[in-house]
Amino acid sequence: MRLDRTAIDALESRRRVALINSIIGLRPVVLVATADAGGRSNLAVMNSLMHVGARPPLLGLLFRPDTVERHTLENIRATGAYTVNHVHGAIVDAAHQTSARYARDVSEFDAVGLTADWRDGFEAPFVAEARVSLALRLCEEQNIRSNGTHLVIGELCSLHCPDDAITDAGSFDPASAGSLAVAGLDTYYHGGPVARLAYARADVPPRRIDTASLSTD
Amino acid sequence: MRLDRTAIDALESRRRVALINSIIGLRPVVLVATADAGGRSNLAVMNSLMHVGARPPLLGLLFRPDTVERHTLENIRATGAYTVNHVHGAIVDAAHQTSARYARDVSEFDAVGLTADWRDGFEAPFVAEARVSLALRLCEEQNIRSNGTHLVIGELCSLHCPDDAITDAGSFDPASAGSLAVAGLDTYYHGGPVARLAYARADVPPRRIDTASLSTD
Numbered sequence: 152m153r154l155d156r157t158a159i160d161a162l163e164s165r166r167r168v169a170l171i172n173s174i175i176g177l178r179p180v181v182l183v184a185t186a187d188a189g190g191r192s193n194l195a196v197m198n199s200l201m202h203v204g205a206r207p208p209l210l211g212l213l214f215r216p217d218t219v220e221r222h223t224l225e226n227i228r229a230t231g232a233y234t235v236n237h238v239h240g241a242i243v244d245a246a247h248q249t250s251a252r253y254a255r256d257v258s259e260f261d262a263v264g265l266t267a268d269w270r271d272g273f274e275a276p277f278v279a280e281a282r283v284s285l286a287l288r289l290c291e292e293q294n295i296r297s298n299g300t301h302l303v304i305g306e307l308c309s310l311h312c313p314d315d316a317i318t319d320a321g322s323f324d325p326a327s328a329g330s331l332a333v334a335g336l337d338t339y340y341h342g343g344p345v346a347r348l349a350y351a352r353a354d355v356p357p358r359r360i361d362t363a364s365l366s367t368d
Numbered sequence: 369m370r371l372d373r374t375a376i377d378a379l380e381s382r383r384r385v386a387l388i389n390s391i392i393g394l395r396p397v398v399l400v401a402t403a404d405a406g407g408r409s410n411l412a413v414m415n416s417l418m419h420v421g422a423r424p425p426l427l428g429l430l431f432r433p434d435t436v437e438r439h440t441l442e443n444i445r446a447t448g449a450y451t452v453n454h455v456h457g458a459i460v461d462a463a464h465q466t467s468a469r470y471a472r473d474v475s476e477f478d479a480v481g482l483t484a485d486w487r488d489g490f491e492a493p494f495v496a497e498a499r500v501s502l503a504l505r506l507c508e509e510q511n512i513r514s515n516g517t518h519l520v521i522g523e524l525c526s527l528h529c530p531d532d533a534i535t536d537a538g539s540f541d542p543a544s545a546g547s548l549a550v551a552g553l554d555t556y557y558h559g560g561p562v563a564r565l566a567y568a569r570a571d572v573p574p575r576r577i578d579t580a581s582l583s584t585d
Binding site: 152159162165169171173176199215240245253254257293296298302306308314325330342351 | 369370371376379385389398416423424425427430432460461462480500502513514515517519523524527539540543552554556560561563565570577
């Protein structure tokens with residue numbers, strides 16, 4: 152299939168949104184938990200988490216102002232604090248359900264049956280049922296002129312994950328932790344490791360590293 | 369495992385980079401192809417592709433100026449044109465190898481054994497061996513103050529993918545296309561579908577949609 156821009160723009164609206172949202176392939180799916188200044192919790196499933204840098208450790212989230220994520224963005228601006236919690240198989244239905252438009256006085260935690268865990272005195276709750284959680288503090292917001300979205304960059308304050316999800320090389324293995332990915336807005340995937348490759352050098356052919364230490368979950 | 373910021377910063381440098389790069393979980397891995405003003409091609413594997421919006425169709429790429437991706441960024445600024453090509457199992461070793469530091473006068477296409485396909489008169493080549501390719505034109509660059517990275521946003525000009533990778537709902541299925549994901553810098557994953565969920569409504573419990581139409585590849 153080859154679609155030029157005219158053909159893309161001519162797609163029926165829902166099909167265009169479904170196609171363009173999924174065409175980049177698998178991406179992280181996380182629950183972003185926040186609280187407003189009064190301590191009322193909010194929870195939103197998001198698929199725009201990105202790595203920004205390792206030193207300092209920075210992650211980004213892209214927000215569309217016209218969706219249910221709006222409360223999350225308002226809370227982050229108000230308190231500066233948020234947590235990012237990986238979605239795994241046992242909580243994927245509840246996670247997806249947070250995308251419904253609940254009234255502002257309803258906490259999505261209660262509505263979907265997940266538990267707000269106020270940990271370490273942090274101003275935003277963690278998702279108790281998540282295996283991997285990250286606490287972040289807002290450090291920069293960029294407005295994307297092209298379409299009015301907002302890129303929120305946060306600095307990592309703490310990282311919580313199962314010991315056995317860390318490989319010998321020190322990296323995180325999403326398969327071992329059961330962390331899911333999503334394509335587009337509604338289809339969730341589990342990842343199985345295919346190959347680990349050695350650091351590439353111009354004068355050496357590509358070499359695969361034994362992946363026996365990787366989970367084959 | 370619980371690491372606070374002090375413990376994260378105290379990790380040995382390579383382990384910190386490995387952990388922070390992988391902690392968001394699975395993300396897209398693509399080959400970004402460009403040409404300089406003289407038509408010399410360049411190819412770089414990247415793991416920072418992001419969805420920015422569907423109308424207009426916008427994708428983002430985050431660049432660190434101090435890596436081999438630098439030539440890619442210079443070419444995009446010079447010509448405005450680039451292609452994004454999904455990595456599948458048969459080209460993953462070659463794709464990874466493009467991350468080696470080749471001299472500027474070496475095209476990574478030649479060095480790693482992939483084929484530059486000059487298609488549709490577009491100013492940047494496509495990767496002939498890729499099954500899914502996107503042609504993009506630069507429309508915005510944002511500088512991230514927190515760490516000096518550059519977010520490049522491009523508008524989709526054309527989309528090339530196998531017919532059978534498009535679901536009945538019009539979305540792209542990365543499993544069916546064999547498109548891989550990556551965690552961190554060196555570990556590649558294949559995604560298998562777990563669940564597709566219906567559009568969430570506050571007054572309806574989460575509902576799974578039959579995924580028989582999804583590939584179980």
